[in-house]
Amino acid sequence: MLANIENLVINFVENYKKSSNLKTEWDKPIIGFANASDPLFLELKKTVNKKHKLPNELLNQAQTVISYFIPFNYKVVLSNTKGKKASIEWAFAYIETNKLITELNEFLAKELKKEDFDSVKILPTHNFDKNSLVSFWSHKHIAYIAGLGRFGLHKMIITEKGYCGRLGSLITTAKIKTTRRLEKEYCLYFHDKSCKKCIDKCFYNVLNVDLFDRHKCYEVCLENGRIYSHLGLSDMCGKCACGVPCSLKNPVK
Ligand code: SF4
Ligand code: SF4
Numbered sequence: 001m002l003a004n005i006e007n008l009v010i011n012f013v014e015n016y017k018k019s020s021n022l023k024t025e026w027d028k029p030i031i032g033f034a035n036a037s038d039p040l041f042l043e044l045k046k047t048v049n050k051k052h053k054l055p056n057e058l059l060n061q062a063q064t065v066i067s068y069f070i071p072f073n074y075k076v077v078l079s080n081t082k083g084k085k086a087s088i089e090w091a092f093a094y095i096e097t098n099k100l101i102t103e104l105n106e107f108l109a110k111e112l113k114k115e116d117f118d119s120v121k122i123l124p125t126h127n128f129d130k131n132s133l134v135s136f137w138s139h140k141h142i143a144y145i146a147g148l149g150r151f152g153l154h155k156m157i158i159t160e161k162g163y164c165g166r167l168g169s170l171i172t173t174a175k176i177k178t179t180r181r182l183e184k185e186y187c188l189y190f191h192d193k194s195c196k197k198c199i200d201k202c203f204y205n206v207l208n209v210d211l212f213d214r215h216k217c218y219e220v221c222l223e224n225g226r227i228y229s230h231l232g233l234s235d236m237c238g239k240c241a242c243g244v245p246c247s248l249k250n251p252v253k
Pocket of ligand 1: 195198
């Protein structure tokens with residue numbers, strides 16, 4: 001079963017897509033595995049926040065962190081390329097993918113338990129302090145450690161299938177072969193300085209080469225959340241990542 005985790009994730013998403021009443025379409029997920037004792041986890045206490053947890057602080061005998069990326073279909077991305085407010089399709093994708101991740105983690109934990117492995121399911125979002133906006137478990141840093149991609153100028157993770165989608169993770173006592181981290185940059189700015197499109201796309205001037213005002217960015221996300229509050233919890237924006245070279249692929253490749 002352990003060698004099959006990747007297929008379990010892919011098949012779960014494929015079957016989930018057939019559920020009725022869903023607005024969102026997803027492409028095939030990508031999955032990475034990190035050794036729970038990787039020294040980079042300790043670095044997160046410095047780079048993210050001193051309260052960021054180590055895998056072993058959340059699960060005794062943790063061996064592996066499973067990280068996965070569920071890409072939105074290009075139609076979701078296209079819907080969010082125009083205008084200042086987030087599109088309703090983007091709001092639905094945010095809400096529905098968070099639900100999908102919660103159910104996928106439940107499923108994986110049950111499958112692992114069948115082989116006597118324990119797991120800790122991490123919520124897809126709102127793992128952060130509302131005042132400082134720093135997280136005790138940063139899915140994007142975990143994705144980097146698990147070899148799913150690298151950071152872009154927009155402070156998000158760019159995977160082989162771009163940025164537009166959602167990240168999930170799960171810690172387990174199962175020992176799974178780790179994924180190799182690539183050294184090469186995935187962002188055109190860090191690769192050869194040929195792009196700053198995400199900065200141009202942020203209508204709110206909260207993003208620059210040397211600056212990211214996370215509080216202002218969160219205010220924008222909350223404003224979108226208010227607009228779509230009738231749909232569910234949807235504090236999101238994503239304008240800087242839609243209609244740019246890294247939206248749906250690794251543009252450096
Ligand atoms: S839009 Fe360009 S500069 Fe910004 S993260 Fe993507 S590739 Fe990098
Ligand atoms: S998510 Fe929105 S507000 Fe935040 S940096 Fe991107 S475009 Fe700007």
